Amino acid sequence: MTKKSIFILLFLVGIAGIGFYIYYNSSNANEQVVAKVEKPSRAAHLYQTKCAICHSGASLEAPKLESLQLLSPATVIKTLRTGVMRNQASTLSKEEQELVANYISEVNDIDEDPALIKGLCNVQEEDVAQNVSIGNWGYDLSNTRYNNRSDVSINAQNVSQLQLDWAFAFPGVSRARVQPTIAGNTIYTASQHGTVYALDKATGCIRWTFQADAEIRSAITIGTNENGKATRLYFGDFNAKVYALDLKTQSLIWTQQIDEHAVATITGSLNLYKNRLYIPVSSTEIFNAHDPNYECCTFRGSVVALSATTGKMIWKRYTISEAPSPQGLNSANRPIYAPSGAPVWTSPTIDTKRDVLYIGTGENYTRPTSVTSDAIIAMALEDGAIQWVRQTVPKDAWNGACMTPGSPNCPEDAGPDYDFGASPILIERDNASDLILAGQKSGMVYALDPDKDGAIVWQKRVGRGGIMGGVHWGMATDGTTLFVPVNDHSVYPEDAHKPAFPGVHAVDLNNGQFLWSAIEKDRCGDVQWQCSPGISAAISLTPGLVFAGALDGVLKAYAAQDGKELWVYDTNQEFEATNGIKAFGGTIDSDGPVIDAHQVFINSGYAKFGEKAGNVLLAFTLE
Numbered sequence: 001m002t003k004k005s006i007f008i009l010l011f012l013v014g015i016a017g018i019g020f021y022i023y024y025n026s027s028n029a030n031e032q033v034v035a036k037v038e039k040p041s042r043a044a045h046l047y048q049t050k051c052a053i054c055h056s057g058a059s060l061e062a063p064k065l066e067s068l069q070l071l072s073p074a075t076v077i078k079t080l081r082t083g084v085m086r087n088q089a090s091t092l093s094k095e096e097q098e099l100v101a102n103y104i105s106e107v108n109d110i111d112e113d114p115a116l117i118k119g120l121c122n123v124q125e126e127d128v129a130q131n132v133s134i135g136n137w138g139y140d141l142s143n144t145r146y147n148n149r150s151d152v153s154i155n156a157q158n159v160s161q162l163q164l165d166w167a168f169a170f171p172g173v174s175r176a177r178v179q180p181t182i183a184g185n186t187i188y189t190a191s192q193h194g195t196v197y198a199l200d201k202a203t204g205c206i207r208w209t210f211q212a213d214a215e216i217r218s219a220i221t222i223g224t225n226e227n228g229k230a231t232r233l234y235f236g237d238f239n240a241k242v243y244a245l246d247l248k249t250q251s252l253i254w255t256q257q258i259d260e261h262a263v264a265t266i267t268g269s270l271n272l273y274k275n276r277l278y279i280p281v282s283s284t285e286i287f288n289a290h291d292p293n294y295e296c297c298t299f300r301g302s303v304v305a306l307s308a309t310t311g312k313m314i315w316k317r318y319t320i321s322e323a324p325s326p327q328g329l330n331s332a333n334r335p336i337y338a339p340s341g342a343p344v345w346t347s348p349t350i351d352t353k354r355d356v357l358y359i360g361t362g363e364n365y366t367r368p369t370s371v372t373s374d375a376i377i378a379m380a381l382e383d384g385a386i387q388w389v390r391q392t393v394p395k396d397a398w399n400g401a402c403m404t405p406g407s408p409n410c411p412e413d414a415g416p417d418y419d420f421g422a423s424p425i426l427i428e429r430d431n432a433s434d435l436i437l438a439g440q441k442s443g444m445v446y447a448l449d450p451d452k453d454g455a456i457v458w459q460k461r462v463g464r465g466g467i468m469g470g471v472h473w474g475m476a477t478d479g480t481t482l483f484v485p486v487n488d489h490s491v492y493p494e495d496a497h498k499p500a501f502p503g504v505h506a507v508d509l510n511n512g513q514f515l516w517s518a519i520e521k522d523r524c525g526d527v528q529w530q531c532s533p534g535i536s537a538a539i540s541l542t543p544g545l546v547f548a549g550a551l552d553g554v555l556k557a558y559a560a561q562d563g564k565e566l567w568v569y570d571t572n573q574e575f576e577a578t579n580g581i582k583a584f585g586g587t588i589d590s591d592g593p594v595i596d597a598h599q600v601f602i603n604s605g606y607a608k609f610g611e612k613a614g615n616v617l618l619a620f621t622l623e
């Protein structure tokens with residue numbers, strides 16, 4: 001080797017050394033970058049180990065990660081600390097809860113949201129002493145969901161001219177499910193964030209807001225003075241607290257906690273009669289049951305009567321008279337409690353002639369079961385005394401653990417979870433006996449005789465049934481024909497071979513026979529969410545027209561006469577919102593259309609059961 005070549009070799013070794021030095025340092029730098037993002041990866045790990053099993057997994061009830069991403073970090077933290085996930089998040093430290101919330105959320109916090117301020121009305125109109133047009137969820141005390149007031153101008157001849165007028169976006173939410181109520185020129189609704197909104201009916205601008213402690217799901221019931229003018233608002237929150245607001249001062253009059261169970265909740269809407277509020281009490285304990293160590297289950301459904309004046313409790317009647325007691329151990333050696341469940345998430349139907357109310361109940365959570373689950377129950381308005389019980393599916397014990405095969409808290413020989421979720425409807429007839437109409441998740445509709453302890457007058461299968469119905473949230477009637485929405489989407493494997501009847505069905509009240517059926521065809525195409533033309537949400541009626549919204553976001557008006565499709569609008573799209581934030585529709589579920597004078601209102605977006613999230617309230621107007 002020459003001196004020259006040794007020199008070159010050393011030179012090359014030197015270059016390589018420098019190269020290695022650069023490489024070494026840069027890989028160190030890479031390590032430092034990795035170290036910097038260590039926090040999110042810890043958050044990702046938390047998410048993967050504590051949340052993903054449900055939110056990125058097979059749980060049908062849990063909203064998908066994409067839906068959680070729409071919530072602000074503050075909303076997620078609130079859910080983990082005091083909301084529906086407090087049990088799942090109880091093993092996380094406060095810091096870990098914040099970490100995972102920031103990891104999940106893809107939006108900024110919405111406190112003092114400028115969008116909210118942007119949407120305010122210019123002129124503050126008076127809210128008080130207005131005439132009430134839609135004062136509760138069911139349109140009347142009988143829950144008919146039928147608006148036949150003379151000021152309704154939308155009919156079968158002109159409905160094709162119905163046009164989108166305005167869209168309002170609820171900030172920081174993944175669903176919109178509080179069905180609007182209306183007095184004068186104001187709409188009352190509320191959000192997943194626990195904000196009550198008073199919106200201008202004509203423009204959607206915000207008159208005022210009120211912040212409750214937790215999510216609101218029930219409609220805002222409007223209270224009136226002796227002249228029938230709106231003076232108060234009543235509603236329940238996710239933590240089983242009832243609120244009364246004064247419309248004049250827009251402030252709180254009273255609140256009342258109506259159940260002491262840690263996971264009791266108010267989903268169904270309140271009804272108001274003779275200065276008493278009747279409130280259905282449900283729970284989210286079926287989700288706790290998923291945890292093998294959870295002592296399942298200790299909640300019982302109930303109805304509570306409060307004084308509308310003071311909020312004082314007048315009575316509370318459990319759907320199961322005996323308190324749950326220990327019934328042996330589950331396979332994880334934790335005690336089982338029973339009887340439990342029979343929650344109430346229908347809006348109580350008031351029978352002013354017989355001084356009773358009617359509710360539907362859900363399944364039992366554990367065995368042994370009670371005779372009051374999956375039943376229609378009549379209670380005295382005076383003291384809640386149970387007058388009669390009509391159970392249509394006995395021994396139905398089910399909870400969220402049954403979503404995972406072998407999970408210790410799933411009751412042996414689990415039932416089908418065939419709740420009555422749709423409020424019973426009371427019909428008074430001159431030439432025939434009065435009827436109570438009840439639709440069940442099983443896909444059955446029943447007509448019961450209120451004078452014969454709820455004896456079955458006729459029954460009719462309208463769908464194959466399933467976890468979200470069959471019939472899920474609410475039917476409508478004009479007193480001669482019953483209009484029944486059928487979902488038939490999320491069915492049990494053993495029912496999958498049976499024919500599905502998604503759509504709207506008209507049934508003769510005299511005998512339960514079909515008058516017509518408008519069966520909907522799949523319009524979903526290739527999408528990644530639980531899309532279906534099935535109708536889970538409650539439907540609404542005005543003379544000549546049925547309005548119904550489907551899981552795929554399509555809202556339709558059908559001719560009440562023959563089921564002909566007269567108007568269609570796809571709410572699963574983006575909108576320009578009056579309050580300047582990104583507005584988008586999705587699935588229509590739970591609450592239904594509101595028909596008032598020349599307008600129709602609908603919420604769109606429902607991030608549950610793998611459905612499509614959304615945040616919008618839409619107003620359609622006849623031009």
Ligand code: HEC
Pocket residue numbers: 047050051052053054055059061062063068071075076079080084085088089092100101104174192284287290291607608
């Ligand atoms: C055992 C299943 C399960 C686990 C584990 C779980 N969740 Fe949930 N989560 C649910 C279900 C079911 C709901 C819907 C409850 C309801 O709305 O009634 C829900 C709701 C939520 C919501 C509210 C969403 C909304 O739309 O209101 C948030 C936020 C949430 N979960 C976050 C988390 C986080 C963060 C974790 C992990 C620390 C977690 N969850 C673990 C099942 C689960």
